[in-house]
Amino acid sequence: MLEELQRLEPFRAEVRGWLAANLPSDWRRRMLGASEADHVAFQEWWFGKLMAAGYGAPHWPAEWGGSGFSFAQQIVLYEEIARAGAPRLIHYFVALHHVPGTLLHWGTHAQRERHLPAVLSGKEIWCQGFSEPNAGSDLASLRTRAVRDGDHYVVNGQKTWSSNAHHAQFCLLLARTDPAASKSRGISYFILDMKTPGITLRPIKQMTGASHFNEIFLDDVRIPAENLVGPENEGWKVAQSTLSSERGLSILELAERMKQGFALLLADARVPGPDGVPYDDAETRRRLVDIHVRIEALRVLVNNQLGAVLRGEALGVAPSIVKLYYSDLLRDFTRLGASIRGIESQHLEDVLMGGPNETGYWMQDYLYSWAWTISGGSSEIQRNIIAERGLGLPREPAAA
Amino acid sequence: MDFELSEDQHALVSALQAILEDHSQIPQSARFDSHWCDTDLQAQLEDMGFLDAAREIGGLEGALVVYETARVIGAVETIGRGLVAPIACPGLELSGPVALARRDGLHLAIRNLPIARMLLIEDGADVLVLDLADGVVEPVETILAYPYGRFAAPPVLDDARRFVGAGEAMRKWWRVGLAAEIAGAASAAIDFTVDYVRTRKAFGRPIGAFQSVQHRLVQRHGYAKAAYYLAMRAAWSGTASDAQVAACHAQSGLKELLFDLHQFNGGMGMTNEHLLHFWIYRARALQAEAGGPTRAALAIAAARWDDGLSEPEERHLSMARS
Numbered sequence: 178m179l180e181e182l183q184r185l186e187p188f189r190a191e192v193r194g195w196l197a198a199n200l201p202s203d204w205r206r207r208m209l210g211a212s213e214a215d216h217v218a219f220q221e222w223w224f225g226k227l228m229a230a231g232y233g234a235p236h237w238p239a240e241w242g243g244s245g246f247s248f249a250q251q252i253v254l255y256e257e258i259a260r261a262g263a264p265r266l267i268h269y270f271v272a273l274h275h276v277p278g279t280l281l282h283w284g285t286h287a288q289r290e291r292h293l294p295a296v297l298s299g300k301e302i303w304c305q306g307f308s309e310p311n312a313g314s315d316l317a318s319l320r321t322r323a324v325r326d327g328d329h330y331v332v333n334g335q336k337t338w339s340s341n342a343h344h345a346q347f348c349l350l351l352a353r354t355d356p357a358a359s360k361s362r363g364i365s366y367f368i369l370d371m372k373t374p375g376i377t378l379r380p381i382k383q384m385t386g387a388s389h390f391n392e393i394f395l396d397d398v399r400i401p402a403e404n405l406v407g408p409e410n411e412g413w414k415v416a417q418s419t420l421s422s423e424r425g426l427s428i429l430e431l432a433e434r435m436k437q438g439f440a441l442l443l444a445d446a447r448v449p450g451p452d453g454v455p456y457d458d459a460e461t462r463r464r465l466v467d468i469h470v471r472i473e474a475l476r477v478l479v480n481n482q483l484g485a486v487l488r489g490e491a492l493g494v495a496p497s498i499v500k501l502y503y504s505d506l507l508r509d510f511t512r513l514g515a516s517i518r519g520i521e522s523q524h525l526e527d528v529l530m531g532g533p534n535e536t537g538y539w540m541q542d543y544l545y546s547w548a549w550t551i552s553g554g555s556s557e558i559q560r561n562i563i564a565e566r567g568l569g570l571p572r573e574p575a576a577a
Numbered sequence: 578m579d580f581e582l583s584e585d586q587h588a589l590v591s592a593l594q595a596i597l598e599d600h601s602q603i604p605q606s607a608r609f610d611s612h613w614c615d616t617d618l619q620a621q622l623e624d625m626g627f628l629d630a631a632r633e634i635g636g637l638e639g640a641l642v643v644y645e646t647a648r649v650i651g652a653v654e655t656i657g658r659g660l661v662a663p664i665a666c667p668g669l670e671l672s673g674p675v676a677l678a679r680r681d682g683l684h685l686a687i688r689n690l691p692i693a694r695m696l697l698i699e700d701g702a703d704v705l706v707l708d709l710a711d712g713v714v715e716p717v718e719t720i721l722a723y724p725y726g727r728f729a730a731p732p733v734l735d736d737a738r739r740f741v742g743a744g745e746a747m748r749k750w751w752r753v754g755l756a757a758e759i760a761g762a763a764s765a766a767i768d769f770t771v772d773y774v775r776t777r778k779a780f781g782r783p784i785g786a787f788q789s790v791q792h793r794l795v796q797r798h799g800y801a802k803a804a805y806y807l808a809m810r811a812a813w814s815g816t817a818s819d820a821q822v823a824a825c826h827a828q829s830g831l832k833e834l835l836f837d838l839h840q841f842n843g844g845m846g847m848t849n850e851h852l853l854h855f856w857i858y859r860a861r862a863l864q865a866e867a868g869g870p871t872r873a874a875l876a877i878a879a880a881r882w883d884d885g886l887s888e889p890e891e892r893h894l895s896m897a898r899s
Contacts, residue, residue: 178581443882459875462882466874469881470826474803477580477810484581498799557792564791568771568798571786 178484181249189253195230196261204264210527217302217344220268220531224299227266232258234297236426237277241289242297248424248487255426259433264531267389268341270427272296272303275349278422279366283407283415288368292347304345306336306369306393307416313338314555316351317360317413321395323352323367330354330367330405332375332398338552342391343380345371349419350400355410366412368404375399385544387528424492425482428499431534432479435472435503435510438535442468442510445537446517453519464513471506478502494567497559504549504556507534511546514539580809582641589634590641593627597649609849611858612722614692615651619674622646622653628671632663636750639663640757640812644805647761648768650855652723654689656754662697665704665746669738671695677751677866680705683732686717688866690726697747698734704743705734721862722855749820755867756808756823759860763801763827763834766856770794770838777843784841793837800830821880825873828864835860 201207208219227233235251237243246254266273276296280289295301312319321334332352342348348369355363369376375398380388407415446456446465454461482495514537515522522540529536534549536542550556564570582590600618607613622628622642631639639660646655657675676693678685680700690696691714698705714726771794774785784790804827811819835857838846845851867873 459871462878463871463874465882466825466877467829469877470807470822470829470874473822474807474826477806478803481580481806488581498802501795502799502803557788560792560795561788563795563798564785564788568791568794570771570775570791570794571783573786573788573791574782 178249178480178487181487182253185249185253188250189257192232192254192257193261195232196257196263199226199230200261200263205262205529205532208264208530208532211530213344216530217268220264220266221299223264224266224269228297228299234273236423237273237293237297238281241277241281241293243277248483251426252429252483255430256433259430260437262434262437262533265430265533267531268302268344269296269299271305271341271345271349272301274423274427275305275419276303279349279406279415279419282418283366285403287403288406292368301347302341302345303347303349304339304342304371304391305419306339306342306348306350308338309335310337313551314558316416317364319351319353319364321350321352322356323354323365323400325354325402325409326399328402329399330365330402332367332369332395332400334395336393336395337381338390339393340390342371342393343378343388347371348393349406351412351416354412358410361413363410364412364416365409366406366415367400368406369398369400370404373398373400383545383548385528385541386525424486425479425496425499428496428503429479429483431503432472432475434533435475435507435535438510438533438537439469439472441535441537442514442517442539445514445539449517450519450521453517453521461517464516468506468510468513471502471509475499475502475506494563497554497562498567500553501556501559501563504546507549508543508546511535511539511543515543580806580813585634586638586641589627589630589638590645593642593645596621596625596627597645600649600651603650603852603855611720611849611854612724613651613855614724615649615653616692618646618649618651619653619692622655623658623673628655628659629663631660632667636660636664636753636815637809637812640753640808643754643757644761644808647758647859648765650852652855652859654692656751656758657689657693657695657697660754660757661747661750662695662706664750665743666697666706666740669706669740676709677747683728686719686725686727688721688723688725688862690714690728691716691724696732698737699744699747699751700739702742702744704740704747705737706740707732707734707737720858721865722859723862745817749815749817752820752824752867753808753811755863756804756811756820756827759827759831759863759867760801760804760808762856762859762863763797763804763831766834766838766853766860767794767797767801769853769856770841774841790841793833794841797830797834797837800834804830818877818880821873821877824867825870825877828867828870828873831860831864831870 224233231244234243235246235254239245309319323330323332350367350369351364354365375396377394379392381390382388478499482499485492518539526538565572600615627642630642642659643655646653654674657677662671662675673694674689674692676687676689676696678687678698680698696707715729717725717727719725775783777784807823807826811823842853846853
């Protein structure tokens with residue numbers, strides 16, 4: 178892995194130079210407390226800049242408009258973007274990762290033609306319609322129904338925790354097409370146009386004050402049959418492609434951003450809030466080192482996962498170990514930030530739109546960190562996976 | 578950087594594991610002791626050149642030997658003979674176990690002193706090398722998993738050889754060795770416990786089928802994995818800061834490890850009839866020698882942040898070190 182990355186030093190310098198010249202130095206100021214509309218426009222502008230430079234879709238094949246970068250090049254690019262403190266392309270996450278990961282494997286040519294170029298134009302934001310009020314970790318128990326009616330499916334149900342659905346033009350939707358089949362069988366996968374009649378959105382206000390995710394109510398929503406992705410009743414398999422579509426690069430970016438965030442935490446630690454814990458306090462220093470050491474541990478775990486990808490090896494439970502490690506660490510990290518700022522951190526501050534998970538507004542960061550131990554497979558689910566598939570422990574018996 | 582072993586490193590580890598497999602059983606006579614030195618294995622490692630890996634190949638290979646041997650049930654001395662002495666004291670002729678001590682700790686019980694032929698003493702910027710004559714060491718009875726001894730009379734250091742400027746290397750590789758040996762003991766203790774909870778049944782099913790057990794074991798598994806990789810990174814990079822991070826991390830997770838593994842082995846885990854204590858007390862002894870997690874953390878804070886400056890810029894290829 179080292180040699181491969183060393184060969185890419187000229188590429189790294191090129192990316193670094195481009196970021197220095199093109200990343201607006203005041204983007205944090207502009208996006209602090211920005212309106213949703215301004216944030217959407219800014220994300221679209223930044224994505225457009227990245228696309229023009231060839232950095233917007235590094236993992237997409239060239240035939241579909243991507244850069245077709247090697248995995249090692251992608252590693253370098255993600256590292257540099259994180260180290261430059263560039264905005265996260267949060268509006269495009271589903272579109273850039275889940276959409277190609279799904280459609281390139283399962284989609285029809287028409288579906289690819291229709292959607293992939295549009296994603297790269299920056300005009301299509303996508304969201305995910307997987308979780309339901311009664312189907313989170315136990316996703317396969319989802320109850321939203323899709324019933325075939327001529328050349329359409331008629332969908333009724335409710336989705337939740339759908340990030341950026343209020344900005345999205347399309348949704349990757351899971352719905353049950355065969356209620357008689359056992360849980361994970363009988364689910365189908367659809368592309369849902371968010372302008373279809375019968376869709377009602379309700380943004381959910383989070384405890385941070387922001388509203389990133391939404392409930393989606395579906396009442397007699399008619400989806401054309403050509404929007405079915407993969408075979409009917411095989412949606413669970415299709416969803417596995419969606420969920421495994423990014424191979425560690427996001428967590429690499431997050432780990433590198435966390436390292437940058439730690440410098441911010443140190444700076445704050447030197448000038449604590451009026452009742453925050455003082456920097457020269459031995460306990461504070463011990464806690465700071467604990468975070469520092471765990472960030473290093475996270476980085477070696479991430480690098481080993483990336484190394485396995487580069488060598489073409491099966492990843493096994495490595496992604497679960499890394500995700501679990503990251504989310505535990507993020508919570509402790511941001512909690513320490515809140516301790517250091519003291520009562521000041523309790524003031525509700527503006528949200529840094531598109532910021533990292535360590536914006537330096539520590540109480541918000543801390544509150545949001547709880548999302549990380551729940552979303553994308555809760556910590557408990559990750560532990561089940563590692564226990565059963567990694568340590569070879571027996572499965573806990575299913576509920577009667 | 579990732580730690581996929583090279584072909585040569587794989588060959589080294591495979592050859593070593595083949596030997597260690599023959600030493601996976603403890604003799605019945607030592608079954609209930611608090612520790613057991615596997616002198617045959619120690620001699621084999623010496624004769625077959627495994628303890629020269631650090632000098633002849635590199636620090637990473639030396640650390641791999643420390644890690645792998647820490648996983649077997651019998652104690653062997655590898656940090657001093659296999660890692661610290663060959664790297665910190667180039668040219669020093671080595672044969673047999675090497676004990677390690679600080680100059681201000683010569684009155685204390687020292688790990689491996691009764692079996693050592695030589696003592697390396699960290700003396701500020703320098704290292705003193707003291708040959709150990711018969712009769713100068715008296716054993717100290719402990720429950721920790723290694724032989725301990727102390728000097729019957731304060732040692733005379735006049736004849737000790739001085740390696741000028743070797744102190745930093747000794748501190749660094751001592752930390753790397755402790756991190757690697759703790760990681761090895763921790764992973765072996767986890768494997769032992771995983772085997773136990775797979776077979777031990779309660780309420781009609783293996784206790785390893787309960788999430789309350791599984792999830793805590795997974796947390797400890799994550800700690801041990803990270804401890805291994807950090808130790809190997811430190812051995813590879815050879816930097817003082819990586820060694821500090823590895824030693825700090827290895828110690829920081831031990832409290833939970835010891836608590837959970839003893840808990841899951843139940844009452845048997847508290848006895849010398851069960852084998853768990855061989856690794857647990859090993860880890861405890863190494864942690865004591867490393868100074869404990871709090872001291873390790875404060876040393877890192879002092880080294881990194883007392884200049885009042887921000888976090889040092891990470892070397893550009895940090896990610897790519899391999």
